[in-house]
Amino acid sequence: MSAATVVRISGLHKSYGTTPVLRGVDLEVRQGEVTCVIGPSGSGKSTLLRCVNHLEKIDAGEVEVDGELIGYRRHRGRLHELKDRVITRQRASIGMVFQNFNLFPHLTVLENVVEAPIGVRGLSRAAAVALGEELIARVGLAGREGSYPRQLSGGQQQRIAIARALAMEPKLMLFDEPTSALDPELVGEVLAVVADLAEAGMTMVVVTHEVEFARRVADTVVFLDEGRVVESGPPSELLTAPRHARTREFLARVL
């Protein structure tokens, strides 16, 4: 029995000006699966992730989440960009965690977490606070609700950013190099939270440099280079016996 497809990307092209970044990417992520995207910097990993919630416009191809075309509708064989309000609704069910956390510095930890559930999902303040406190406890930061982001370490900030994304009860979580901005000793606490989420069955796409983490947590590893998927497969195959020379080169450099 195979689980339902949550993300389906096909023939995705994207350029910044005249520089092509993605050149025909195909990718599928099934329900409850963790897909880790690895590759050299400049290979288009982050751009790929940002196309999934339409933070970037695409030039050609399709991005579907839960069977719904993201950011566009198809009409007479062409893609038409959707209205802001529709895109906003689509984004609300896709959580995203950024490399630089991007917590709102003027709001406390709890306010960061409850802002969107109240304003976007329409939860009552009491319900949002209850949910927020539960999630803050889940990422191991109970008691820090009243702190401001700058009073927290990088690892703690990133865990709050994860709680903030989870508060929207997303069906898919996107992680854009969640540990790249962290001091080495803080990487573990964030990866532990991500691994817990994987354990709990969250569907996730993780762009990462942490090959060991990918080996441990990923169901599928995708190696991206120069805007194309060079190869993908379970970590046991791709990370230990890569078929392509470029994958081998990359792994030799990072391992």
Next chain:
Amino acid sequence: MSVSTDLVPPPTARTAPAAGVVPLRRPGRWISAAVVLVVLAAVVRSVITNDAFQWGVVAEYLTAEVVLRGLGLTLWLTVLTLVLGFALGTLLAVARLSGNPVLAAVSWGYVWIFRSVPMLVQLLFWFNIGALYPTLSLGVPFGPDFVSISSTNLIGPLAAVIIGLTLHEAAYAAEIVRGGVISVEQGQVEAALALGMGRGRILRRIVLPQAMRSIIPAAGNALIGTLKGTSVVSVLAVQDLLFSVQLIYNRNYLVIPLLLVATTWYVVVTSVLSVAQYHVERHYARGAARALPPTPWQRLGGRLR
């Protein structure tokens, strides 16, 4: 156990000098401080002993009814200009930052022209608008008019002053607001977008509260500038604070003491505004520093304890 007491020094340890450390002596500091104090004392002495200041007259007119009425006009002109100016300025900033090239260009053009024309020149233009447009009419461009009014009837000195000050203020306010908005990191907007928040909500809840940190000091400057800038309206015989004291000294020739009356009020109002600005800034500093700086009163309390 003594471990905890070793690690956490008692609060007094911070102010007491550590044993065995001799701070560098800085004789230059003492000398420069002494020189400045001597100069200051000389200035204060001359201000007090020079009879030409006529402090008695100043005290007499400080709360005269005409002066207070002028002060009232200055104050509400300032507030009105600030509110209208910043409302228009915010619209201009949003237009400039919008993706619409026509709106952005018009906004840029507005700021360019209204920052180029001195406020006094602009006020004179508005005052003499009748020469440019004898009648103001509402209708279809190049088509029929619905309503038509003589512009000299519509725009008296006070209206000319309000329009001129507001349009002038808006040009500066637009740049202040725009500067605040672009000082907020792009990642903040992306994080909010990723959470499914709409543009308006992001502006209100995420961008503007953070932009306020750089908007407030500049807006405080603008407010104080406007307060004093309103004194140019005395040229159009609008009875503000300055014009009121001018009316009096034209009768009794006590020029200096009456200018001191106006000066005193400008200083008093500016001081009140500066204190207010300090507290508003503190409000928007939430989360910006690891700990909020103490207010001057808290600092004073700390010294006296």
